Amino acid sequence: MIPAFLQIAIAALSCWILFITVDILWALPREGGVVGAKAIAAAIERGGGHIRGGTMMGNIVSSPDASAGTLLAACGVYSGGIFGGLLATVLVYVGNRICHDPGYAGTTGCFLATFMVYIGTQLGIAAEFFVIGMVIAILTIQGVSHRHASRFLGLLWRLRQ
């Protein structure tokens, strides 16, 4: 039995790596999907941040992306096993279309996260700890320091290019 806080730490780390990887691969920092995402990016840049990292943060706010997909996949696996996760994938796909998002970052992230959370539950990490793990992961990007988070995301985007 792994201690609860270690389980939360492992879950948060794996959620963080998954959602950042999927978002960077789907090129969320390239351009704002909607006008609002561009405006948020401009506001973050005015505050001393990086424009590409700010664009990615704006896109996360404006449409369900891989972070939302990971959260809802964890909720789905918690309540209904692997089929709950697949149900969440369908809901995220519908949510992407509602928000006029042309991309598939949310759907991909949710689908991959379903299997990640399921494998985690088999290894002894409870699915509910993936839910709080994802909330902690989004807190580190959106909720601590916009300047530093956007610069870090900008650095990752340069590495990807």
Next chain:
Amino acid sequence: MEAASMSEGVFVLPEYLTGPFSSPLLQSPGESAELAALLCGIIALYAVIRIMLEPDVMRKLPFLNVFSFAIAGIMALMIPHPLGTVAAAAYFIGSTFESNALASTYAGGVDE
């Protein structure tokens, strides 16, 4: 005897008629789920404080996003039923859509 049990049956729900809160799919949330929901609640409170302290409207929205994540997490954790996940997803997608509309309007509307 027969009449008594029948008149009782009018007021007592039959066993085969199950609502969402008596479904066999629904277990009561465990101790670890309560710990996770408590941590989600603390993060939601923190996000609200950051929203109040942030002067720039556009920069409030990422904190609002953290708040939506925490609330959607609490909803799913406290209702361990597939419909709980549907409710959390509906809430989360709705709040994202609202943030989207808010940011677009504040930025001067959608350009054609």
